[in-house]
Amino acid sequence: MRLATLRQKNRLILHDADSLCDALGTHQVAPALFTSDYWRERGLIVGEAPGRGRSLFLQATPTEQWVLRPYRRGGMAAKLSQKRYLWTGAERTRAFRELRLTAALFEQGLPVPRPVACCVNRCGLTYEAALITVRIAGANALAELLVNDLADEALLQRVGSMLWRFHRAGLDHVDLNARNILVDPSGAPWLIDLDRCRLRTPGKWQEANLKRLERSLLKFSNDSLMPIIYRGYGS
Incomplete structure (x- = not known):
């Protein structure tokens, strides 16, 4: 590039x-x-x-x-x-x-x-x-999939795995929410909107990212989804 x-x-x-x-x-x-x-x-x-x-x-x-x-x-x-x-x-x-x-x-x-x-x-x-x-061809926001009950456990674990990769790279995503995670037609998750984000050494910000995502998920699903995401996080 x-x-x-x-x-x-x-x-x-x-x-x-x-x-x-x-x-x-x-x-x-x-x-x-x-x-x-x-x-x-x-x-x-x-x-x-x-x-x-x-x-x-x-x-x-x-x-x-x-x-x-x-x-x-x-x-x-x-x-x-x-x-x-x-x-x-x-x-x-x-x-x-x-x-x-x-x-x-x-x-x-x-x-x-x-x-x-x-x-x-x-x-x-x-x-x-x-x-x-x-543009990521054919992708839908995770929020939309949750509203339509189209996000299964396998997908949520892939989201967790993706977030782990970004955290390992040091990305502090200050607006991590279900609208900023896209899922392409193959079921692979993507992360968008990196405005004000930055690279940092490991710290409490990683958990803060995940807590912010948890609050967002509750707006689109009545179920507690973070335990499923955590199963993919780190794998």
């Missing part, structure tokens, strides 16, 4: 040159690539995901779809600005940090979406940003 940075006036684009190779015949690496208008004008928006910021699914090439996710604030901070963040340098932006982290995990063979590119638009002391990753 070859990461490169492109500067255009007040905009910085960090991208994986390999991911963009097939798409460059149709799409140029430019700030417009990170806007919904660009894809809507070409009729290439094929869906959207729920949640803050409304991620869009894009038909980037005949064989590959992308996910475009604008960065949006939540909680009390959103009352000040929903999409502006304090500028403290390109490498400290949420977009650059998430793309580099995702790329590092992807290179280790961990189940995260392949990162494509991110764009940071500096506006004086603040910035806006958006991220593009490859």
Whole structure:
């Protein structure tokens, strides 16, 4: 994976040159690539995901779809600005940090979406940003599977095993929930949305991750599922 940075006036684009190779015949690496208008004008928006910021699914090439996710604030901070963040340098932006982290995990063979590119638009002391990753074909959120009673014990144990792999790699996923775990058609789980996540040495944060997931699971299932997940965790 070859990461490169492109500067255009007040905009910085960090991208994986390999991911963009097939798409460059149709799409140029430019700030417009990170806007919904660009894809809507070409009729290439094929869906959207729920949640803050409304991620869009894009038909980037005949064989590959992308996910475009604008960065949006939540909680009390959103009352000040929903999409502006304090500028403290390109490498400290949420977009650059998430793309580099995702790329590092992807290179280790961990189940995260392949990162494509991110764009940071500096506006004086603040910035806006958006991220593009490859869409996991045919995947559904674990939350959706739980609601429809489609998550069996074998799948939940595979989720536990996956989380163990990420924890062993040092990933502290600060928003580990049932919507950020996807399951592809083969039954393999994937982890998405690494915004504000980081690599750390082992510690209490690992248990905090799992407790956060437990609270999320209770929103979608009346059963206690963590004991099943723990059976896969570590194996």
